[in-house]
Amino acid sequence: MKKWLLVTAASLLLAACGKDESAEQAKETAAAEEQKNEEKIEKETEKESSKEETSKVELSQEEMDQLRIPTVSIDSPYYEKDLTEQELVEDYMDETGRIYFSLTEEPIRTIVSSTSSSKVSNITNYSDVFINPESQQAYQLQNQAERDQIYKLILANQPTQLQGTDPYEYRTWEQATNLERGMMQMLYLVGPTMNDIKTAMDRDLYDHPAFVVGQEELEKLGAPLVFAPAPQTPLDYELFENMKMVQAMWGQVGKFENPAENKAEFEKVYAQARQETNNLFARINYALTEDGFSE
Numbered sequence: 001m002k003k004w005l006l007v008t009a010a011s012l013l014l015a016a017c018g019k020d021e022s023a024e025q026a027k028e029t030a031a032a033e034e035q036k037n038e039e040k041i042e043k044e045t046e047k048e049s050s051k052e053e054t055s056k057v058e059l060s061q062e063e064m065d066q067l068r069i070p071t072v073s074i075d076s077p078y079y080e081k082d083l084t085e086q087e088l089v090e091d092y093m094d095e096t097g098r099i100y101f102s103l104t105e106e107p108i109r110t111i112v113s114s115t116s117s118s119k120v121s122n123i124t125n126y127s128d129v130f131i132n133p134e135s136q137q138a139y140q141l142q143n144q145a146e147r148d149q150i151y152k153l154i155l156a157n158q159p160t161q162l163q164g165t166d167p168y169e170y171r172t173w174e175q176a177t178n179l180e181r182g183m184m185q186m187l188y189l190v191g192p193t194m195n196d197i198k199t200a201m202d203r204d205l206y207d208h209p210a211f212v213v214g215q216e217e218l219e220k221l222g223a224p225l226v227f228a229p230a231p232q233t234p235l236d237y238e239l240f241e242n243m244k245m246v247q248a249m250w251g252q253v254g255k256f257e258n259p260a261e262n263k264a265e266f267e268k269v270y271a272q273a274r275q276e277t278n279n280l281f282a283r284i285n286y287a288l289t290e291d292g293f294s295e
Contacts, residue, residue: 058209059209064213067196068216069189069193069217070142071137071138071139071140072139072140073136073137074104074137074138076133076136077103077106077125077131079107079108079109082110082111082112082121083109083111084112084113085111088111097233100126100128101127103131107125107126108133111123124230126178126229127182127229128178128179128185129181129229130185130221130228130229131227133225133227134225140185147185148173149188150184150187151173151184154284157282162286169289170288170289171288171292176292177232179231179239179240179243180236180239180287180292181229186221187277187284190221190250190277194277196210196213197211197253197270201263201266215253215255215259216254217254218253219251220254221247221250221251221254222251222253222254235290239283239284242280246273246276249277252269253270256269
C-alpha cells in the first residue's frame with residue numbers, strides 16, 4: 001500500500017505543476033488523477049486478494065486425482081524367464097518384424113546375450129505404452145476416440161519439408177511402431193499437465209494445487225524406471241533418443257526446487273521442456289511418412 005501512496009502523491013504533484021494550468025484546473029486535474037489511482041489501487045488489491053485466495057484453494061482428493069496424469073494399474077509387467085535374442089525373434093517376432101506384448105502378457109522382458117567373456121542382460125519394454133514397473137502403472141489411452149484424436153493432431157503438425165503431405169501418405173496407427181504409438185499416447189496424456197503448469201505460472205500461482213501436482217507428475221515421468229517402448233526400427237532409435245531427452249526435461253521441471261523464488265530460471269527450464277515436447281509432434285509426423293515394419 002505504501003508504494004501505491006507514493007504513486008498517488010507523485011501524480012498529484014505532476015498534475016499541480018501542469019503547464020499553463022490555472023490553480024482551479026490543477027485542483028480538478030489532481031482530483032481526477034487521485035480518483036483514477038484510487039480505482040487502480042482497488043483493482044490491484046482485488047487482484048492480489050484473488051490470487052491469494054486462489055493459491056490457497058483446497059481441493060478434495062477426487063479433484064486432486066483429476067489433476068494427475070491418468071494411468072492404468074497393471075500386474076507385474078516382468079516376464080519371469082530370461083530370453084536370448086534368438087528365442088525372442090524365433091518365438092515372438094511377427095511377419096512384419098514387430099515384437100509386441102500387451103500389458104497382460106508381461107511385456108517387460110529380460111534379453112540375454114553372451115560373449116566369450118561376459119553375459120549381458122537388457123531389460124526391455126515390448127508393449128506400446130510407457131510403463132512404471134515400480135508403481136505398476138502404465139500410461140495408456142483408454143479408448144479409440146483418444147487415439148484417433150492424437151493421431152490426427154500428429155498429422156496436423158507437419159514439419160516444413162512435409163507441408164501439404166496427404167494423410168494417406170502416412171502410416172496408420174496400426175502400422176506405427178510400438179515406440180511411435182507410445183510417444184503419441186504420452187503426448188496426449190502429458191499435454192494437460194504441461195498446460196496447467198503454464199497457466200499457474202502466467203498467473204503467478206506457484207502454490208496452486210494444479211502447479212504442485214503438475215510438478216509431482218512430471219517428476220514421476222522423468223524417473224529412470226519409467227520404461228519407454230523399445231526401439232525396433234532404424235528410425236525408432238533416433239526417436240528413442242529424442243524421447244529420452246524430453247523425458248529427462250520433464251523430470252527437471254518436476255524436480256525444480258522453489259520455483260516461486262527462482263521464477264526466471266524455472267521459466268527457462270519449463271520453456272525448453274515445452275519446446276522440445278512440441279518438437280516431438282513434428283518428429284513423429286516425419287517418422288510416420290517413412291517405412292516402418294515391412295508389410
